Amino acid sequence: xxKPLWLIVAALLAAAVTSSTAVAAVNVKSLPTATFSGATVxxxxxxxxxxxxxxxxxxxxxxxxxxxxxxxxxxxxxPGQNPVDANPGxxxxxxxxxxxxxxxxxxxxxxxxxxxxxxxxxxxxxxxGSGAARQDxxxxxLDTLTATAAHLEITQDGDLIFCRNYTLGxxxxxxxxx
Numbered sequence: 001x002x003k004p005l006w007l008i009v010a011a012l013l014a015a016a017v018t019s020s021t022a023v024a025a026v027n028v029k030s031l032p033t034a035t036f037s038g039a040t041v042x043x044x045x046x047x048x049x050x051x052x053x054x055x056x057x058x059x060x061x062x063x064x065x066x067x068x069x070x071x072x073x074x075x076x077x078x079p080g081q082n083p084v085d086a087n088p089g090x091x092x093x094x095x096x097x098x099x100x101x102x103x104x105x106x107x108x109x110x111x112x113x114x115x116x117x118x119x120x121x122x123x124x125x126x127x128x129g130s131g132a133a134r135q136d137x138x139x140x141x142l143d144t145l146t147a148t149a150a151h152l153e154i155t156q157d158g159d160l161i162f163c164r165n166y167t168l169g170x171x172x173x174x175x176x177x178x
Contacts, residue, residue, distance in 0.1 A: 026050045089115060
């Protein structure tokens with residue numbers, strides 16, 4: 001009778017320890033910082049503990065805008081009036097190395113960048129002129145690509161464990177996701 005009771009107590013203790021380990025809080029030792037440079041966002045410096053031995057993965061996604069130059073039929077260039085959404089980009093999953101480092105993980109360097117969308121129409125960009133003349137006669141040329149926002153997600157075993165948003169001109173350490 002004693003042996004089965006002892007086994008039940010041992011099993012319950014093991015289950016309690018396992019579940020408390022699974023929901024342990026991630027400790028942020030240093031926040032990752034974002035640097036915006038043209039079409040690219042670089043993320044560095046994140047350091048985390050409490051991750052356990054299941055690999056955690058970071059993914060950085062970025063969004064931004066493209067600006068265009070409009071050239072009229074006489075060959076005179078002028079800036080377009082409307083920025084256009086750039087194609088978003090993502091870093092893809094990057095391992096934090098925690099499974100090999102006693103539950104500590106680090107973001108050493110992650111980059112993602114926006115790319116140019118298909119060349120928009122003169123109307124979309126806001127070139128001068130009107131109607132069909134504007135659409136058919138003006139030439140649209142890519143001028144700049146600028147990353148304006150970034151979103152970092154760190155997942156572990158399919159669960160979101162850390163999230164941060166960054167904006168061009170905002171704080172380098174970003175803001176917590178809602």
